[in-house]
Amino acid sequence: MRFNEKELVFLSRQPSEMAAELGMRGPKKGDVVKRRLVKLVVNFLFYFRPDEEEPVGALLLEQCRVERDDSQTFSIVFLDEAERRYLFECDSEEECGKWIDSIIKASYEFMRRNLIFYRTEIHRLTGKDPLEQYGISDETRFQVSNGLQLMPRDTSSL
Amino acid sequence: MKIDEKVVSYFGLCNSPVDKEGYLSKKGELKTSYQKRWFVLKGNLLFYKDRQADRDLIGVIVLEGCTVQLCESEENFAFSLVWSEPGLRTYKFAAEDQVSQESWIKALLSASHSYLALLLLDMEKKYRGESPSDLISAGGGMTATFVLESSCERRCITASSLHNTHHVRCDAFDGFSSERGKSFTMPNFSTTAADQPGACLSQRTSALSLYMSQAAGARPSQLLQPQAVPSSRAASKKSPKLWPKRSANTVPASGAALPTMEWSGFRLGTQEDFSKLHEDFGKEVKDLIVDWSRRGRAGEVVQRDNLIDF
Numbered sequence: 001m002r003f004n005e006k007e008l009v010f011l012s013r014q015p016s017e018m019a020a021e022l023g024m025r026g027p028k029k030g031d032v033v034k035r036r037l038v039k040l041v042v043n044f045l046f047y048f049r050p051d052e053e054e055p056v057g058a059l060l061l062e063q064c065r066v067e068r069d070d071s072q073t074f075s076i077v078f079l080d081e082a083e084r085r086y087l088f089e090c091d092s093e094e095e096c097g098k099w100i101d102s103i104i105k106a107s108y109e110f111m112r113r114n115l116i117f118y119r120t121e122i123h124r125l126t127g128k129d130p131l132e133q134y135g136i137s138d139e140t141r142f143q144v145s146n147g148l149q150l151m152p153r154d155t156s157s158l
Numbered sequence: 159m160k161i162d163e164k165v166v167s168y169f170g171l172c173n174s175p176v177d178k179e180g181y182l183s184k185k186g187e188l189k190t191s192y193q194k195r196w197f198v199l200k201g202n203l204l205f206y207k208d209r210q211a212d213r214d215l216i217g218v219i220v221l222e223g224c225t226v227q228l229c230e231s232e233e234n235f236a237f238s239l240v241w242s243e244p245g246l247r248t249y250k251f252a253a254e255d256q257v258s259q260e261s262w263i264k265a266l267l268s269a270s271h272s273y274l275a276l277l278l279l280d281m282e283k284k285y286r287g288e289s290p291s292d293l294i295s296a297g298g299g300m301t302a303t304f305v306l307e308s309s310c311e312r313r314c315i316t317a318s319s320l321h322n323t324h325h326v327r328c329d330a331f332d333g334f335s336s337e338r339g340k341s342f343t344m345p346n347f348s349t350t351a352a353d354q355p356g357a358c359l360s361q362r363t364s365a366l367s368l369y370m371s372q373a374a375g376a377r378p379s380q381l382l383q384p385q386a387v388p389s390s391r392a393a394s395k396k397s398p399k400l401w402p403k404r405s406a407n408t409v410p411a412s413g414a415a416l417p418t419m420e421w422s423g424f425r426l427g428t429q430e431d432f433s434k435l436h437e438d439f440g441k442e443v444k445d446l447i448v449d450w451s452r453r454g455r456a457g458e459v460v461q462r463d464n465l466i467d468f
Binding site for chain 1: 159160161162163164165166167168169172174175176177178201202203215216217218219220222223224241243245246247249264265268270271272274275277278281282284285432433
């Protein structure tokens, strides 16, 4: 599958608040834990060999769930048929918790659902669609998931 | 660098929300010919395959760090995705008609993760009653109403159209007077466009697209992208290992963790929020409209107050 590798590598160089050396184990049988510099940028998790500029690889953080395996270990499990699992070992319980939280919240789909939630709630509480002031109420990506559209003209319904 | 293809492919094919899909012609990297492909936009990923009915995806374009521009092309209804860093690509596309072109440009402009993050932050603030335009906050009173009214006037200017005009305004503008004879295309992304056939912004040309590409080359920090006022910090060119390690809580207790990002094409100022960004652009659009009208239509001066509010 083709992808814009150079641009993705460029993305991996952007500063990130979530970046650390962790133990990482791949999804294949026989994969062992290796030390990797793991870095979260938008909804991608890049991992580098220590001291290397270019990432070894990139994981798209969509259609996955994050599980805590023990106090310092978490896994990212992808929702394909094989349920492929990447395991990460952290240096502390606190670090582990931060990673789990950040990865969950980095997912575009997670963010979109949150946005729709806030939009719905604000509309319910105030009678106004908060996206209306930006003129983006009709954009496909912000539509309420059950198919109901928040009609901008519905401001009188309270 | 490898990418976990199975993961990406699964995301592209699963039934998660599709933001836009349709046929576009895409120019090959090496060849000059355009190939028709079926594109599927999901979030900040643009997938493509040969035909709609095909099961397998040929490829994906990650839409981060790029801008969307009109472009000069032998094809009609062309636009491009541009990464302005040296060595990075420009993808050229051609839509089937103007409606499709505008629709795609609009969808791609707001596809980035950062855009969604900023908007989400704004929504969270409103929900918690921290935003000045929020009606929930108890002490809002007159101030809240005022802010809401003025922002409502500008409400129909979408982020996309703002960014378009904002973009053109930079640099390329001086060249415009020499092109007075030609009309120009200003894609009108307004949701109320249908009500305003006389909108002064919709004329046709290729001159605008030329300016946009020029402006892109000249001022990478002013590209078509949702962005805050550029901060004074220079884009970081550090190697990935040298990122600052922050011991403070990196995940705000109250909201989504926002990865901080800085590069030359995009600045996410820490104090900017979506509504301020939106207001800034709104003002610029009005200034721009006045300028264009003054230069483009001989003798006609458009009063700022008489401007059609999109």
